[in-house]
Amino acid sequence: MQVASMHFKSRAREKLVNRNLQNALNKLQGNFVRGRAQRVAEMDNFEAIRDAASAIRDRVLDRLDVYLEEFERNATARGAEVHWAETHEDVNRIVCELARRHGVRKAVKSKSMVTEECALNDALEAAGIEVLETDLGEYILQLAKEPPSHIVAPVVHKTRDEVSDLFEEKHGTPRKTDIAELTREARERLRGHFISADMGISGANFAIAETGSTLIVTNEGNGRMVTTLPRVHVAITGIEKILPTLEDVATLMRLLPSHGTGQSISNYISVTTGVKGEREHDGPEHFHVILFDGGRTSLVGTELQPMLRCIRCGACMNHCPVYQSVGGHAYGWVYPGPMGSVLTPAYVGLEKALDLPNAATMCNQCGVVCPVKIPLPDLMRKLREQQFARKLKPWTERAAFGAWCWTAQRPAIYAAAAAIGARLLALMGGRDRLIHSIPLAGGWTASRDMPAPQGVTFRELYRRQR
Amino acid sequence: MRVGLFVTCLIDLMRPRIGFAALRLLEAAGCEVVVPATQTCCGQPGYNAGARGAAQALARKVLDEFDAFEYVVVPSGSCAGMIRTHYPELLADQPAELARVQRLASRTYELTDFLLNVVKLEKVPGAYNGTVTYHDSCSGLRELDIKAQPRALLAKVAGLKLKEMNEAETCCGFGGTFALKFGEISAHIAERKCGNISASGADAVVLGDLGCMLNIEGRLRRRGDMSTKVLHVAEVLAGVEERPHINANTRG
Ligand code: SF4
Numbered sequence: 001m002q003v004a005s006m007h008f009k010s011r012a013r014e015k016l017v018n019r020n021l022q023n024a025l026n027k028l029q030g031n032f033v034r035g036r037a038q039r040v041a042e043m044d045n046f047e048a049i050r051d052a053a054s055a056i057r058d059r060v061l062d063r064l065d066v067y068l069e070e071f072e073r074n075a076t077a078r079g080a081e082v083h084w085a086e087t088h089e090d091v092n093r094i095v096c097e098l099a100r101r102h103g104v105r106k107a108v109k110s111k112s113m114v115t116e117e118c119a120l121n122d123a124l125e126a127a128g129i130e131v132l133e134t135d136l137g138e139y140i141l142q143l144a145k146e147p148p149s150h151i152v153a154p155v156v157h158k159t160r161d162e163v164s165d166l167f168e169e170k171h172g173t174p175r176k177t178d179i180a181e182l183t184r185e186a187r188e189r190l191r192g193h194f195i196s197a198d199m200g201i202s203g204a205n206f207a208i209a210e211t212g213s214t215l216i217v218t219n220e221g222n223g224r225m226v227t228t229l230p231r232v233h234v235a236i237t238g239i240e241k242i243l244p245t246l247e248d249v250a251t252l253m254r255l256l257p258s259h260g261t262g263q264s265i266s267n268y269i270s271v272t273t274g275v276k277g278e279r280e281h282d283g284p285e286h287f288h289v290i291l292f293d294g295g296r297t298s299l300v301g302t303e304l305q306p307m308l309r310c311i312r313c314g315a316c317m318n319h320c321p322v323y324q325s326v327g328g329h330a331y332g333w334v335y336p337g338p339m340g341s342v343l344t345p346a347y348v349g350l351e352k353a354l355d356l357p358n359a360a361t362m363c364n365q366c367g368v369v370c371p372v373k374i375p376l377p378d379l380m381r382k383l384r385e386q387q388f389a390r391k392l393k394p395w396t397e398r399a400a401f402g403a404w405c406w407t408a409q410r411p412a413i414y415a416a417a418a419a420i421g422a423r424l425l426a427l428m429g430g431r432d433r434l435i436h437s438i439p440l441a442g443g444w445t446a447s448r449d450m451p452a453p454q455g456v457t458f459r460e461l462y463r464r465q466r
Numbered sequence: 467m468r469v470g471l472f473v474t475c476l477i478d479l480m481r482p483r484i485g486f487a488a489l490r491l492l493e494a495a496g497c498e499v500v501v502p503a504t505q506t507c508c509g510q511p512g513y514n515a516g517a518r519g520a521a522q523a524l525a526r527k528v529l530d531e532f533d534a535f536e537y538v539v540v541p542s543g544s545c546a547g548m549i550r551t552h553y554p555e556l557l558a559d560q561p562a563e564l565a566r567v568q569r570l571a572s573r574t575y576e577l578t579d580f581l582l583n584v585v586k587l588e589k590v591p592g593a594y595n596g597t598v599t600y601h602d603s604c605s606g607l608r609e610l611d612i613k614a615q616p617r618a619l620l621a622k623v624a625g626l627k628l629k630e631m632n633e634a635e636t637c638c639g640f641g642g643t644f645a646l647k648f649g650e651i652s653a654h655i656a657e658r659k660c661g662n663i664s665a666s667g668a669d670a671v672v673l674g675d676l677g678c679m680l681n682i683e684g685r686l687r688r689r690g691d692m693s694t695k696v697l698h699v700a701e702v703l704a705g706v707e708e709r710p711h712i713n714a715n716t717r718g
Contacts, residue, residue: 009648016654040494122536321637321655322648359648360516361641361655363604378555384516393516401512409527410473411504418479434687443649448656448684451480451696458482464503 001119001147005332005344005353012359021327024159026117032153032318035262042264054373056248057309060240064300067242068291069211071226072325075212077275080287086180091115091292092123095201098288099129102232103197110188110216110223111135112203113151113312114236114292116334117347120201122369131201132193134222139186143170151259151335152314157327158223190222200226200284202272204237205312207289210245213273214289217256217266227272233273233422235286239291240308250310255371257312295347301381307342309372316366316376331356331413338366338376357383384396418457426455467585468533469497472528472574474545484676487704488541488577494704497586502531509546513556516700525553529567536662537584538574541700543606544675546576551609553627564650576606577700578615578674590619592705594626598697599668601659601682602635603675612655615685616674616699633658633668640681663694670695 004011007105015021033282040046060067072082090219093112099107107129109115121142124131133142137155144166148154155163155231160179167185168175176182204213204214214235217225227233243249276283299305317323318339320321328336333353335343341356357380387393407414428435437445444450469492472486492499509524517690520552533536540546550571557563581587600620608611620628639645639655659682663671671694684697 012651016650077500093599148639169532222613290526321639321658322651325651325654356680358644361604361637361639361644361652363602363637363641364608365635365637381514381516384514385518386516388516388518397515397596398517401515401517401520405517405523407511408509411506414506418475420477441646443646443652444684447653447688448645448649448681449682449687451680451687453480454482456482458478458485459503461486462480463503 001116001334003348004332004354005356008355012326015326020159021157024157025324025327028318031261037457039258039264044074050252052257057246057372060242061308063460071207071212075289078374080274082288083290085292088118091118092132094290096127104131106130106197107199107201108134108197108226109201111138112286114203116444136186139375144221151312160181182274184204194225194229195228199232200230202227204235206243206249207237207241208243211273213271215271217269219267221395224270228282232286236290238296239293256311256313257393259290259315259371298432304379306374309374311338315369319365319369342379351442413458422453422455422457423452467497468536469499470532471499471501472538472540473534474542483706484698484700487706489701490704494591495587504605505531508545511642522556523619525556529570539577539580540676541577543576543603543610543612545610546574547605549574576610576612578619582615582618590703590704593622593624594702597629597668598670598672599629599666600626601671601673603673603678604637605614606674619703629666629668631662633662638681640677656681660685672697672699674699682699
C-alpha cells in the first residue's frame, strides 16, 4: 500500500472537521471499549491469562526460526505448500504465479491486513484476475475504493447512511437503510462468487507450528467459505503470527475476541489443516501458505521486538484518544493508532512516517489495554529517540531541547529565565489573566487560551519567606 | 521525617501557590520539609521528545539533589512517575548510578499517595463549599495507581461534595509538546474532556497535574466557560485556593 504517513497532520486536520467521521468514530467507544471492559470484568484470572499470553508470544519470538521450520514441516506433511516471501513484491509475485499455475480467473478473499500491506488486490487485477472481498466491511470498501481505517472494523469510518448511498449507487437497487437488509443485499451479491471462484485467499490470525495449520477468527462465515469452497486456498500471514501449539491458541483466544470486538467468543474460529483428504467432501485441493517477512525480522532482537507480540486485536486504537479523534485514514498506511505508530515507521522507514511516533499524548491507555502487554508508548519513545539520534527531527526542535537542557542544568540562569518568563507571561495575560495568543505557540493558542502564571516564581517567593 | 519537596518546573513558573499548598500539607502531616534550591526540571520533556542524553543529564541532577532524603514528594503524578518508573530505565546502563536511582525511585511519591499511604494524614486544613469532579491524570493513574488517594483525601475536606464525571480516566489531550505540535488534535481531545466536566454539573474540576490544569482551563475558557474552576488537589486540601489576589480562576 502507498505510504502517506508524512501527511499525517494535514490529513488529521481534515478528519477533525468531518462530521460524518466524527459521528462514526463515536460508535467505537461505545461498542468496543465498553464491550472489552465487560468481558475483562467477567474473567476472574484476567491478569494471569494476559501474562501467559505475553509469555507465549515472547517464547515464539525468541525462537522464531525454530517454530517457523516446525510449521513448515508439519504443513508440508499434510499436503500444504509453504512459500517464503521477504517483500510484498515477493508475496504478489507468488500469488500471481500460483494463480497462473492453477488456472485461476477469480479469487475470493476474506479479511487480511497483510494483503493490504502488499496491495495484493491491485497486483491480481493487473494480472487479469478478478478479486472480490467477501468480509462485509471489506466488500463495502472495495466498492468505495477506499482502504480500511481500522484493523478489525475496517469500515468504522463510514456511517450507515453512507453505506446506503453506496449500495444504491453501485448495486443499482432501491435504497435500503436497515442494516440487516443491507447485509442481505451484499450476501446475495457474494454467494455466486464463492461457488465460481477458483481461489480463496485468507490471512491468518495464527499459524500453528505443531499442526501446520492456519487459523482465522471471523464473525460472518465468509472466511469459512473462502477457505473451503474454492479448489485453491492461499493463506498469507506475517511470520510473527506463529503459535507453538493448539493449547496456546486456546490461551490467546481468551483475549482476542474480547479485546477485538468485546465478544467473549467470536462466531467462527476456522482452522485449516492441509488439503482435502481422500474421504473428505470439502476443503481445497491445493493449500498454499505464504510466510511474509515484510520488515518483521528487522525488529527481532531489537528494542522494538515486543511489538511483534501483537495479535492485531485493535484494542489500542479503540482506546486511543488520538485515533478516536482522527480515525485510521489519517495515519496514512495500513496500520493506524498506537500499534500503527510503531509498525509504520518500523516497516516503511522512520523517515517516511516522522509524525506518527510523536502523534501520541503518551497517556498509555493503549499499553494498559493491550492484551499482550506491549508497552506502546515506550516503543514510540524509542522511535523518537531514533529520530533524535538520526537528526530526523527539525533542527529548531533539537536546538530548543539543547538550550532547555543547558539552562535546566544551570540553576542560577534557569531561575533568572523563569523569573523573566513568569513576569512576561503574566503581563501578556492582562486583566482576565488569560493569554489568547503566544508567538511560536500557535499550536496551543489557536484553540485554547493559556492561563497566565501568577507572575513570580515559587523559588523567589520561597526565598523571600524563609 | 525529612522530606525533599520536588516542586516541578511548571508549578515554579506558573502556580507557586500549589507548591506552597504542598508544603503546608506536608508540614501539617508533621514532616520536616526541605526544598533544594537548585532544583529545576525532572527531564521529562526531553525524555519524551527522544532527547535521551538531555534527560539523563537532568535525571543525574535530580539524583544528586534528592539522594539524601528519606522521602521525595512531588505534587505531580507526571513528574513523580518520571522519577519512579522512568529514571531506572533511563540510567539502566550506568551500574554505578542504577542502584542509587532505584533507591530514589522507591522513595519518591506523588503528593496524595504520600499523604494518604505514608504519613496517613488524618485531618486536612482545607474547606470547600461546593461540588467538584476529579480528573485522573494519565501518568499518575497509569504509572502510579493514583486513583483512590486524592478521592480519599478530598472526602476529608469539609463541605466538599465529589461528583464523578464520565470518562474521568480519559486523557485530556495535553501530552506535553504534543499540545503544541498537534494543537488541533490536542484541543479536540480537550474539548471532549471539557464537555464531560460541564455535564457533571460540578463547579470545579480538581486534578493533580499542572499540564492537564493549563490544558483544561485553557480550553474551558476558550469555549466560553469562565466559571468552572480548575484546581490542583493540593490547593483544595490545603485550603489555599480561595485567596482571590493570587487566584487566576476567581475573577473580580
Ligand atoms: S498492539 Fe496490542 S492492543 Fe494493539 S492491536 Fe496489537 S495486540 Fe491489540
